[in-house]
Amino acid sequence: MKRRDFIRTGVAGGLLTGLAPLAGAGTDPLESPLAGGVFYTAAHPGRWARKVGGHAPRITTAGGRVKVVTKHGMHGYKHYIVKHQLLDADFKLIGERMFDPDKDEAESEYALPAGYKGRIYALSLCNKHDLWVTAAEV
Numbered sequence: 001m002k003r004r005d006f007i008r009t010g011v012a013g014g015l016l017t018g019l020a021p022l023a024g025a026g027t028d029p030l031e032s033p034l035a036g037g038v039f040y041t042a043a044h045p046g047r048w049a050r051k052v053g054g055h056a057p058r059i060t061t062a063g064g065r066v067k068v069v070t071k072h073g074m075h076g077y078k079h080y081i082v083k084h085q086l087l088d089a090d091f092k093l094i095g096e097r098m099f100d101p102d103k104d105e106a107e108s109e110y111a112l113p114a115g116y117k118g119r120i121y122a123l124s125l126c127n128k129h130d131l132w133v134t135a136a137e138v
């Protein structure tokens with residue numbers, strides 16, 4: 001991956017993009033061997049199996065907009081959701097939001113590119129329980 005692409009997609013997006021060759025063409029990156037070890041999903045929670053409900057981001061879509069919610073408390077800077085990112089099917093960054101645990105909930109909203117159809121990835125980063133990814137089709 002070129003540095004420019006890594007920066008454009010963000011660290012987490014770059015991680016998923018880097019997984020594509022490992023997963024093989026046509027293979028779901030969320031089913032790669034790194035799921036459950038390097039990043040986590042509801043299906044592959046790895047060492048955080050008891051943390052799925054509060055960490056796997058939930059995606060809802062309506063009218064070209066996407067809402068991402070992580071049902072995780074915000075306990076000051078000791079334990080909180082640091083950020084959300086939304087990526088398209090090619091792991092290009094659609095949007096991201098950093099959270100202030102003293103005033104924000106772990107919720108973010110994004111406008112999809114006009115006419116976008118395909119897969120989206122919501123990424124949610126907990127400062128204690130690592131990176132979680134959920135995919136949806138729009």
Ligand SMILES: [Fe+2]
Nearest residue numbers: 126127128129
């Ligand atoms: Fe957490």
